[in-house]
Amino acid sequence: MVKVLKGKKIFTGYEVIHDGCVVIDGEKIVGVGMESKMHIPDKSDIIDFGDNTILPGLIDSHTHLALSAQMPNYAATMKDDTLTLTLRAARNIRCDLLSGVTTMRCLGEKDFIDVAIKDAVEKELIPGPRLLISGKGIRSSYGHGIMGTPFDGVEEVRKAARINIHDAGADQVKVFVTGSKGEFRNFKFGTERTVERNEMQSLMTKEEIQAAVETAHCVGKKVAAHCYGGVGLKHCVEAGVDTIEHGIYMDDDDIEMMLKAKAWLTVTQNGYLSDQRIINRGTPELTKGFVKFRDDVRAAYTKAVHSGLRYALGTDGNHGGFAYELETLVGFNIEPMKALQAATTEAACMCGVDEKVGSLEAEKFADILVVDGDPLTTMSDITKVTAVFKGGRRMDDISQW
Numbered sequence: 001m002v003k004v005l006k007g008k009k010i011f012t013g014y015e016v017i018h019d020g021c022v023v024i025d026g027e028k029i030v031g032v033g034m035e036s037k038m039h040i041p042d043k044s045d046i047i048d049f050g051d052n053t054i055l056p057g058l059i060d061s062h063t064h065l066a067l068s069a070q071m072p073n074y075a076a077t078m079k080d081d082t083l084t085l086t087l088r089a090a091r092n093i094r095c096d097l098l099s100g101v102t103t104m105r106c107l108g109e110k111d112f113i114d115v116a117i118k119d120a121v122e123k124e125l126i127p128g129p130r131l132l133i134s135g136k137g138i139r140s141s142y143g144h145g146i147m148g149t150p151f152d153g154v155e156e157v158r159k160a161a162r163i164n165i166h167d168a169g170a171d172q173v174k175v176f177v178t179g180s181k182g183e184f185r186n187f188k189f190g191t192e193r194t195v196e197r198n199e200m201q202s203l204m205t206k207e208e209i210q211a212a213v214e215t216a217h218c219v220g221k222k223v224a225a226h227c228y229g230g231v232g233l234k235h236c237v238e239a240g241v242d243t244i245e246h247g248i249y250m251d252d253d254d255i256e257m258m259l260k261a262k263a264w265l266t267v268t269q270n271g272y273l274s275d276q277r278i279i280n281r282g283t284p285e286l287t288k289g290f291v292k293f294r295d296d297v298r299a300a301y302t303k304a305v306h307s308g309l310r311y312a313l314g315t316d317g318n319h320g321g322f323a324y325e326l327e328t329l330v331g332f333n334i335e336p337m338k339a340l341q342a343a344t345t346e347a348a349c350m351c352g353v354d355e356k357v358g359s360l361e362a363e364k365f366a367d368i369l370v371v372d373g374d375p376l377t378t379m380s381d382i383t384k385v386t387a388v389f390k391g392g393r394r395m396d397d398i399s400q401w
C-alpha cells in the first residue's frame, strides 16, 4: 500500500517544502512535494505529522558498533570478549536508530563483529540502521587504534585490505595512521603503560598507506584514515586516501592540501570537546590531556568547516548522541541547513551511497526522520524524535522487536 507522510515542513536535503508530503511505495520514495500539487492514490495510508518537520534519516559517517563512548572508561571495555562486545553492539545500534540515524559508516571492529551485526540487521533479527562496514581496522603493531588489528608491511596491509573487502564484504577500508593523545600505549616487555606520545607522528609508512589505497581503489572501494594532522596527514593525502577522519590538529597547510586533493574530512566533535566523553575516556591524566588541547581542536575545526572543505559528521561510538555533532557544528557558526546537509546529502556523497540514501527524492530509500519542532531554526529539536522510517518501515515502535 502507498504510504503518505504529511508535515508542515519538509527538508529534502536540498530545499524546504512547506505543507508538503512524501509519497512512499514499498521501500522507496516515489514523490515529494507540496501536498496541493501531489497525486495521492486512493486508499493510501496517510500519516499526518501536523506541525512536525520531516527530513532525511541521518547518516553517522564515523562510528564503531562495539565502542560504547557513553560508558565510563570505555577504552578498557574494548578488552571484553567478542560475545560481550557483540551484544553491546546490538544494543548500541538500537539507540542510534531511535535517535534518527538510518545509515552508519562503521570504521573498524574487532573480530569482524560488524559482519555479523550487518547480517543480523539485514535479516531483521535486530533493529538497526543500514551499515557500511570496514571489517578489521588496519593499524601497525604497537600503533594507535583500540578498534584496530595490527598488520605490518605492504604485503600484510594489502592482504588485510583484500580479506576485508573480498571475504568480509567491507564497504570501505579503514587505516589508523597517526597516534592519539594518551591512548597510545607503550608495550615495554609486556608492561602496558600509557604514555604521552606525539600524536602527529605517522605510525604507518607511506608505502603501507599506499598499499591499502591501491588495493581498495582497484575494486572501487574508498579508504578512510584515522589521522590528526602533520606528516601522517601528508602521507594520506599523497597516497590518495579519500576521507581524513578526525583531523583535529590540521593546520592551514593541511587544509590547503586536502582542498587541492579533494579529500573529505569527517568531523567528530564529541570525542574531543564533550565534557562527559572526555571523562569517560578513563584515567584522570587522559581527561587532563584532552581538556588541555580542547581549544586547539575547536580552532582547527572552526577553520576547517569554513574553508570550503567538504565534510560529514561522526559520533565515533557515542551511540544515540548524534545531536551533539549537529548542535556543536551550529555553534561554529554553520547554518542549520548546512549542518543538516553534513548529516544527510554530503554524508551520503562522502560514503558513496548518494544514489540510495541521504535525501528525500524519488527512487531513494524511504529513510526518514520526523521531529517535533524545527531543527532548521532550533537544532536541539533534532532530539525530539516522533518517528523513524527505514526503507518505508516505521522503526521507532520498539514493541515490534
Ligand SMILES: [Zn+2]
Binding pocket: 062, 063, 064, 107, 316
Ligand atoms: Zn573511530
